[in-house]
Amino acid sequence: MDIQKNNKIISDPDNKDFRLKNFLYYGRTEKNKKITKNRKIMSLIFILGGLLILFVFFLLDPSEYYYYPPCVFKELTGYNCPGCGGMRSLHLLLHGNFLEAFRYNFLIILLTPFILYWIIYEIFLLFDKRLPVPKSPLIITIVFLFIMLLFGILRNLPYDFAKNISPY
Template sequence: MAPADRPPPPDVPGSPPDRSGFFRSRAFRASLLLAGGLVFIAWVYFRDPAEPGNMPSCPFNLVTGLYCPGCGSARALHQLLHGRLLEGFALNPLMVLSIPFVAYGLASYFLKSFTGRGLPVIPSPWWTGWAVLGIVVAYWILRNVPFFPFTLLAP
């Protein structure tokens, strides 16, 4: 490539501004994520996942017939968005209970991506992640037990 074909280095007066930096920035990635999330929420609001055809089925459920920890979460979100808290909770209690924590973490991420500063980290013991793993796996197993009261955990 001959020297005349290269764009001048950024600190030379009159050079074109380097716009590629924005597309690699954290704010851009966060914007994409936020846009995608809003599209998903809008879709779930208008189209009830409980009705066939509105949402692809869970692959785990298709193959095994069992419930994964996420089964019912989209339907639950639809109920919650329409103000029906109890119905939403009944469809996937774990997902509904996790909303405050996930929302706090997401809010902190978006604030940090757009303003540079996130929310304060909630102090939690070092084994918190392991406890979450245990809860998710236990929930996964128990909601597939076909008798009361475990059927309450199933969608």
């Protein structure tokens, strides 16, 4: 049901079409504000799993240990994907070597603030608190995907500048 106010049509939040448009624009709806026990358990699993992964990457250098999984795209095509060098970049980032981490894969550096915010958001959920979720339109996701695609193409070009952003 739409409500008319000041000659503008305001959609009712219970309207299915409004919720879908809201989800596509803002990434989620505000329908369920209560933090359930299952959501808290999921947050705890995310946090502990993430800390375990970070601990493993901190201790074991991916360039020295070969039991890390290889890049499937690299194995099949011989080209670097946008994520190639990401594990080595994360290892170097955890050791504070930002310039070398940037050289292996700068997308990891770009994603770090978002990942940190997500971890803090999950910690707050454990204590029945909510941080604001940034309202970003779908266009931001599309732009980031375009940057990933462009990065994947540029790092495989046979020019000198491409060798500077290629991890191998």
